[in-house]
Amino acid sequence: MAIPLLYNLRSMRARWVSAIVAVLGIAGTVGVFIAMLALARGFRATLVNSGSPDNALVRRAGASSELDGSIPLDQVKTIQDKPGVARENGQPLVSPEAVMIAAFPLLTTGTDANVQIRGVSQEVFKVRPNIKIVQGRFFQPGLNELIIGKNVASTYSGLELGKPIRFGGGTWDVVGVFDAGGSAFDSEIWADSRVLNQVYKRPENLFQSATVRLTSPAALSELKDSISADPTLQVQVERESDYYARQSLVLTTIITILGTLVAVIMGIGAVIGALNTMYSAVSERSREIATLRAIGFAGGSVAFSFVIEALLIALIGGLVGCIAVLPVNGVTTSTLNMQTFSHLAFAFRITPILLAIGIIFALLMGLVGGVPPAIRAARRPIAAALREL
Numbered sequence: 001m002a003i004p005l006l007y008n009l010r011s012m013r014a015r016w017v018s019a020i021v022a023v024l025g026i027a028g029t030v031g032v033f034i035a036m037l038a039l040a041r042g043f044r045a046t047l048v049n050s051g052s053p054d055n056a057l058v059r060r061a062g063a064s065s066e067l068d069g070s071i072p073l074d075q076v077k078t079i080q081d082k083p084g085v086a087r088e089n090g091q092p093l094v095s096p097e098a099v100m101i102a103a104f105p106l107l108t109t110g111t112d113a114n115v116q117i118r119g120v121s122q123e124v125f126k127v128r129p130n131i132k133i134v135q136g137r138f139f140q141p142g143l144n145e146l147i148i149g150k151n152v153a154s155t156y157s158g159l160e161l162g163k164p165i166r167f168g169g170g171t172w173d174v175v176g177v178f179d180a181g182g183s184a185f186d187s188e189i190w191a192d193s194r195v196l197n198q199v200y201k202r203p204e205n206l207f208q209s210a211t212v213r214l215t216s217p218a219a220l221s222e223l224k225d226s227i228s229a230d231p232t233l234q235v236q237v238e239r240e241s242d243y244y245a246r247q248s249l250v251l252t253t254i255i256t257i258l259g260t261l262v263a264v265i266m267g268i269g270a271v272i273g274a275l276n277t278m279y280s281a282v283s284e285r286s287r288e289i290a291t292l293r294a295i296g297f298a299g300g301s302v303a304f305s306f307v308i309e310a311l312l313i314a315l316i317g318g319l320v321g322c323i324a325v326l327p328v329n330g331v332t333t334s335t336l337n338m339q340t341f342s343h344l345a346f347a348f349r350i351t352p353i354l355l356a357i358g359i360i361f362a363l364l365m366g367l368v369g370g371v372p373p374a375i376r377a378a379r380r381p382i383a384a385a386l387r388e389l
Helices: 003-013 014-049 073-080 193-199 218-226 240-247 251-283 286-294 299-328 352-379 383-388
Strands: 055-060 094-105 112-120 131-137 145-149 166-169 170-179 189-193 210-215 237-239 332-337 342-347
Touching: 014 210, 014 240, 014 251, 014 299, 014 332, 014 342, 014 352, 055 131, 055 218, 055 240, 073 094, 094 166, 112 332, 112 342, 166 210, 170 299, 189 193, 237 240, 240 251, 251 352, 299 352
Parallel strands: 112 189, 145 170
Antiparallel strands: 055 210, 055 237, 094 112, 094 210, 131 170, 145 189, 166 170, 332 342
């Protein structure tokens, strides 16, 4: 025979002070745990969304990132004629790109942070059709003009539409702002690749990478096979989405591990709080437990009732923690992308899956904190407890 749930609810109400302490401990732990996972999820989503399965990224063989790559113009022209490359009006949709780093002061602290400067071609918006100019216009080829990602304007001092900015030994005019749909490109500055190479005194016809629009996602294999069979090309080819997903692995793993460690440490404190609450309840309710046993409730029913009570407290704490952390969803923060050594802005990303994980984590804490007191309650001698009446 099971003890009615109403008994646990009344018990929680009678001991509301200790129950609230346990609830707040679990809520804080769950909130921090979800926030850290949302941080990692947001960083990964920002980088993964930067790549398209319809694009291939071509880099120098052995290069770990775009920064240490180099592809001369003659190899780019050879790649343009390979099978699998999409065309529009007979023109191959390939964007040879130069990638640099420049430091600009942050609006929040005034300290310098690296920004990735990407030199692109006129075909860049055809290769990446999801990116749009939202203010101003595209830069004119051959001129010292820039377009900036939407996060750049709100993150760095001096980078504003219509204002000149000096870096790399040249003075540039900011003529446009683009929206890259929340991807890493929103934290970049784009300019004419040839002009960028000239200002940085680099060979005009040398690029760090080439982004190729494929005729279809399945055409990647055809392009890779053709490039591998060409002895004049010493390059590596991979799907653009795979490249950016791999970039996210290091920092995402670090954030997840640190977040889990912090949550475990806080969880130990929350479990101790739940243990104290439930052990206190066992001590205070010894006569109730004895009475329940005397009127026919088995020890297993008593133990199950205490576990249910601990799980109820944990569930409430988990729900409070989930609700408390929801306002950070979509909040933009930034960190260093350790693959490119540039600052990357991204948003916390709280998903239903993360909330479910938070609830499961809370229930686990409640279970760990509820089982030992429940076993103690079930083993309490009936005669000894009844003599306390």
